[in-house]
Amino acid sequence: MELGGPMLRTVRKVIGSAHPDAEDVAQEAVMGLLSALESFRGDCTVTHFAHQVALRRALHARRHFKTREKVGDQVLDAEGHAALDEAPLEATITRERQNVVRSLLDQLAEPTAEALALHFMLGYTVEEIATMVNVSPNTVWSRLKLGKKALKRELDCNERLRDLLRGRQS
Amino acid sequence: MKECRGDLLGRVRRGLASAQERTAFEAHLSSCDTCRMTLDVMGDFDAAGDAEPGDSELVARIAAKAARTRAVPPPTPLRPVHRHRRLAVAALVLAGTAAASGLGVVAFRFATRHESPTVENASQQPAPKRESPARTPAPVPAPSATPEPSPDAAVAVTPPPKVAPVAAAPTSASELYRAANDARRAGRTSDAIRGYKDLQRRFPDSSEAKASRVSLGGLLLRGGSASDALAQFNAYLDGGSGQLAAEALFGRGRALQALGRSAEETENLERLLRQYPNSAYATHAKRRLDELR
Numbered sequence: 258m259e260l261g262g263p264m265l266r267t268v269r270k271v272i273g274s275a276h277p278d279a280e281d282v283a284q285e286a287v288m289g290l291l292s293a294l295e296s297f298r299g300d301c302t303v304t305h306f307a308h309q310v311a312l313r314r315a316l317h318a319r320r321h322f323k324t325r326e327k328v329g330d331q332v333l334d335a336e337g338h339a340a341l342d343e344a345p346l347e348a349t350i351t352r353e354r355q356n357v358v359r360s361l362l363d364q365l366a367e368p369t370a371e372a373l374a375l376h377f378m379l380g381y382t383v384e385e386i387a388t389m390v391n392v393s394p395n396t397v398w399s400r401l402k403l404g405k406k407a408l409k410r411e412l413d414c415n416e417r418l419r420d421l422l423r424g425r426q427s
Numbered sequence: 428m429k430e431c432r433g434d435l436l437g438r439v440r441r442g443l444a445s446a447q448e449r450t451a452f453e454a455h456l457s458s459c460d461t462c463r464m465t466l467d468v469m470g471d472f473d474a475a476g477d478a479e480p481g482d483s484e485l486v487a488r489i490a491a492k493a494a495r496t497r498a499v500p501p502p503t504p505l506r507p508v509h510r511h512r513r514l515a516v517a518a519l520v521l522a523g524t525a526a527a528s529g530l531g532v533v534a535f536r537f538a539t540r541h542e543s544p545t546v547e548n549a550s551q552q553p554a555p556k557r558e559s560p561a562r563t564p565a566p567v568p569a570p571s572a573t574p575e576p577s578p579d580a581a582v583a584v585t586p587p588p589k590v591a592p593v594a595a596a597p598t599s600a601s602e603l604y605r606a607a608n609d610a611r612r613a614g615r616t617s618d619a620i621r622g623y624k625d626l627q628r629r630f631p632d633s634s635e636a637k638a639s640r641v642s643l644g645g646l647l648l649r650g651g652s653a654s655d656a657l658a659q660f661n662a663y664l665d666g667g668s669g670q671l672a673a674e675a676l677f678g679r680g681r682a683l684q685a686l687g688r689s690a691e692e693t694e695n696l697e698r699l700l701r702q703y704p705n706s707a708y709a710t711h712a713k714r715r716l717d718e719l720r
Binding site: 261266267270277283284348354358378380382383384409 | 434437440487490492493710
C-alpha cells in the first residue's frame, strides 16, 4: 500500500491542484501522520487515518491562507486543463463548483467542514466517516445535513455559476 | 431541505448497486435536488488532485524530508499489537524513504497489521508487498476514548534516522517542469515558455517534456503563434496516447481554427469526439462542429 500519493491527492483536492504550497502542506501532513501514529489505535484502516490527517492539515492550511490573505480562491484554483486559456463550459462549471465547495469549507464549523470534505471530496460514506472521526452515524448525518444545506445555498446564490449553467442549457 | 438517508448513492458511485437499484436511484434523482447536487459535486472532485508528471519525485522528496526530520518513535508501553503496528508503520515509512532516495522509487509503504518485533528488524526488511488477507483491515469498532489524529502536533526533536543520506537533487526534468508551471501560473509567460523549451531540449524523452508540449502549445496559441502551438500539440499526439491527449486534441483544434484550416479542424474535432466522447471538451467540440458544418 502506498500512502504518499493519496495524501498528496487529498491535500490537492482541498487546497487546489495548482496551489504553490501543496508540497509544503503535504509535507506537514506526512509529519502529522508520523506524530499521530502514537495515538493511532486501529479504529479505522491506516489508509483512512492517513486521509483524515491529510484532510485536517489541508483544512487548517486553507484557514491559515485566508487569515494571512496570501492567496485567494481564484489563485488557489486557477489551474486550468493544461493551461488552455479558454476552457470548455463543462470544465469551467466543474472548477466553479469546486471553488464554491472549497470556500464553504473555510466558513463552516470544523467538524461540519471535515464531514463535508470527507463525503464530497473523498467519497466516504456516513458509516465510514463515523468510524474515522469516532462519532455516531447520526452525528455525521446531522453535520452533513448542515453542510449540504449551506452548500446548496452557496451554489444557488452563485451568479457566475448560474450564468454558466444557463449557458449549458442554451 | 429534503434529507435522504441511505447509502444508495454511495453504492451506485462505487459500482455496487444492482441494475434494479440503479434504476430506482435514477428515478429518485429526478425528484431530489439534494441527491442531484451531491452527485454533481462528488463527480467534480473525482479527478481533482490526480497525479501529475513529476509526482513520483515530489512524493519521494516529501518522504526524504520526513525521514530527515523525524526518527521512528520510541516504543511505549501500550498494548503490544498497537506498539508493533505503530512501529511497523513508522519503520516502513522510513524504509520506503530509503528506497525512494536510493532508487528514485516512490514508496510510502505502510502495513497496518504487520507485526515486526523490533524497529531495527522492520527497517532492514523490505516493505511487505501486501497485507495479509487474513488480517485485512475491517474497521474496528471505535473505543469510547479514541485519541484524534493530531496533524498539527509538534514534531519532536529527534536524532536523524538511520537511512541512506539524501543527496541534493540535481536539476531534473521534474524540477524544470515545476518551475515552468509555477511561472505559467504566476503569469510570467516568457519565463514559462523558456522553461518548457529548456525542458524539451534537455530532457526530450522525459514524461515531463511530453506533458509540457500541451502547456507550451496553450501558451503559444494564446500569444498568437498558432503554427508553433500546432507543432507542440502534434508532437504530443505523435508520441502515442497520453493522459493529456484530449487536451492536446482540443488545443490542436483551436490552433487549426486560428490558422483557418477548417477541414483539418473538423477532422480533429471528430477524432476528439470519437476518442473522448465523455471528456470535458465534448460539448465544446460538438458546438464547434455545428458551426463548421
